[in-house]
Amino acid sequence: MTDQQTPVFQIQRVYLKEASLEQPNSPAILLEQESPTVDIQLGVNAGPVADGVYEVTVTATVQTKIKDKTVFLVEATQAGIFEIRNLPQEQMSQIMGIACPQIVYPYLRGNVADLIQRGGFPPVHLSEINFQAMFEQQQQQAAAAEAPQIVTQ
Numbered sequence: 607m608t609d610q611q612t613p614v615f616q617i618q619r620v621y622l623k624e625a626s627l628e629q630p631n632s633p634a635i636l637l638e639q640e641s642p643t644v645d646i647q648l649g650v651n652a653g654p655v656a657d658g659v660y661e662v663t664v665t666a667t668v669q670t671k672i673k674d675k676t677v678f679l680v681e682a683t684q685a686g687i688f689e690i691r692n693l694p695q696e697q698m699s700q701i702m703g704i705a706c707p708q709i710v711y712p713y714l715r716g717n718v719a720d721l722i723q724r725g726g727f728p729p730v731h732l733s734e735i736n737f738q739a740m741f742e743q744q745q746q747q748a749a750a751a752e753a754p755q756i757v758t759q
Contacts, residue, residue, distance in 0.1 A: 620713055
């Protein structure tokens with residue numbers, strides 16, 4: 607096997623790409639005694655940056671509300687740049703959909719908790735994510751969407 611055939615997987619950089627904290631109903635909402643509801647949404651995205659170099663992002667949106675009023679809204683995107691070469695195409699989607707997000711996600715968890723705490727709130731800790739199960743579910747949904755639909759009358 608030559609060097610050109612040797613698989614390469616290297617982390618080039620992990621960085622906070624974007625973060626925002628909004629408190630649209632402060633200060634009045636801070637005087638409420640009721641416990642807020644918390645909604646957390648996650649997303650993973652990947653794309654090429656250069657030949658053999660890819661950016662993988664994990665985005666979290668954390669929104670807390672009391673009744674219909676937002677207490678705070680945090681949106682954060684953590685990114686990683688990875689050099690990935692000489693891998694079969696079928697492994698590329700797994701690497702970028704499972705391995706890379708597993709590397710990036712702990713940084714996102716820490717940044718989100720820190721941002722919320724710096725906003726004057728108790729930190730919200732994002733739970734651990736099984737990116738393999740999430741990837742497999744997305745693959746199944748994609749396959750189901752591509753499958754021919756049988757219509758009965």
